[in-house]
Amino acid sequence: MTQKNAAETVLTNARIVLADEVIEGAILLRDGLIADISAASAHGEDMDGDYVIPGLIELHTDHLENHYAPRPKVRWNAIAAVQAHDAQVAASGITTVFDALRVGIDEQSDMGSTEMLVLAEAIAGGKQAGRLRADHFIHLRCEVSAPDCLEGFELLQHHPLVRLASLMDHAPGQRQFANLDAYRVYYQGKLKMSDQALADFSARRIRDSEMHAGPHRAAISQFCQANDIVLASHDDATLGHVDEAIAQGIDVAEFPTTVEAARASHEAGMAVLMGAPNVVRGSSHSGNVSARELAEHGLLDILSSDYIPFSLLQAAFSLGDSVDSITLPHAVRLVSKHPAEAASLHDRGEIAMGKRADLVRVRVQDGVPIVRTVWREGNRVI
Structure with missing residues (x-):
């Protein structure tokens, strides 16, 4: 189910759960790793305000x-x-x-x-x-x-x-x-x-x-x-x-x-x-x-x-x-x-630059967290 890493993926308009805080912004995935975390991005896949957490x-x-x-x-x-x-x-x-x-x-x-x-x-x-x-x-x-x-x-x-x-x-x-x-x-x-x-x-x-x-x-x-x-x-x-x-x-x-x-x-x-x-x-x-x-x-x-x-x-x-x-x-x-x-x-376990791009997009609905998308080493698997 794993596949060759996409060259580059941007996840934008996300609530990013870092090790010590939640920020609103974008994550750049490159070659299976987290390449950058920024306050905003004009392009990329819109997370629609959902949480993005580590896998x-x-x-x-x-x-x-x-x-x-x-x-x-x-x-x-x-x-x-x-x-x-x-x-x-x-x-x-x-x-x-x-x-x-x-x-x-x-x-x-x-x-x-x-x-x-x-x-x-x-x-x-x-x-x-x-x-x-x-x-x-x-x-x-x-x-x-x-x-x-x-x-x-x-x-x-x-x-x-x-x-x-x-x-x-x-x-x-x-x-x-x-x-x-x-x-x-x-x-x-x-x-x-x-x-x-x-x-x-x-x-x-x-x-x-x-x-x-x-x-x-x-x-x-x-x-x-x-x-x-x-x-x-x-x-x-x-x-x-x-x-x-x-x-x-x-x-x-x-x-x-x-x-x-x-x-x-x-x-x-x-x-x-x-x-x-x-x-x-x-x-x-x-x-x-x-x-x-x-x-x-x-x-x-x-x-x-x-x-x-x-x-x-x-x-x-x-x-x-x-x-x-x-x-x-x-x-x-x-x-x-x-x-x-x-x-x-x-090499994994948190959203930080240089870590594996193992990520989960989560939306909370009726008090229950719902998994919307899962990436492993930058590749979408769910």
Whole structure:
């Protein structure tokens, strides 16, 4: 879907969201980069007063699996699944996406580690062939409590698109599911298990966590640090969890479940990432800390769409409107500049001269931001 860069494009009569302010003016795109930002231009494509913001950068989306395995035991063609996922993220204003592939398969899943390799190759093939609207990388979601976690990680650890790995443990009674009632509601609703089946399942997951989580965390974090793969820790809840993350070289604190853990992570220099659906809904679906509360405390650095691609843009504009301490440029940094910095993608993430011309034209209608046009490296892709 990418194409040869147009020699020159001018976007005029735009409200341009820079890193620290909103200005009215024009942007000159040349050879895939932002060549100039000016107060006005007599010629160019009229943005009709719409916002122009940097292309969104998504670090953690589970959404690809929904296209590949839309029903239990159903598998879609992997290339077609990637194309469908790519189209949806691009139409949501996301120009750079880290596709999360699971590593470590629990007993209730009908997916296997080798299927993750199939998806990884489909992503790489689409990128190489120029079929994809967004720029894709791979994020390994490492369920460290799963017995086969390390085996699955080793299948993908040397893949050239792997740039991020998160360490997670969804065993009941801790982290995301410290509240056992929330665990019961989530898993019984998802897996349709009886009370006894759930009790047996929970006991096995706790046992697996006690046996495997520690060694798997250590092995994966050691490999990632040695190979310049960004490391994230998932659902930290306590100061002990944060201390462990610091010792393992964690860069990003994904979805901390308490203010205490978020504050300690932030003070330790980690980027605190929360879910955009949490912002849009106003609360966590697991009953944990609200992303809005962290934003009000100045503890929110990055937003992720998680399972709803459009929530990233929606959450940014919502925060800019509803949290007094957050301006629109600040909110947009949470979905562009900050994730770019966390992923060491220094060529993108803001509207500034010399940066990639990854841009989104947005019009707010009835309180909802609407994506009108998307450019990646100066080429229109939506």
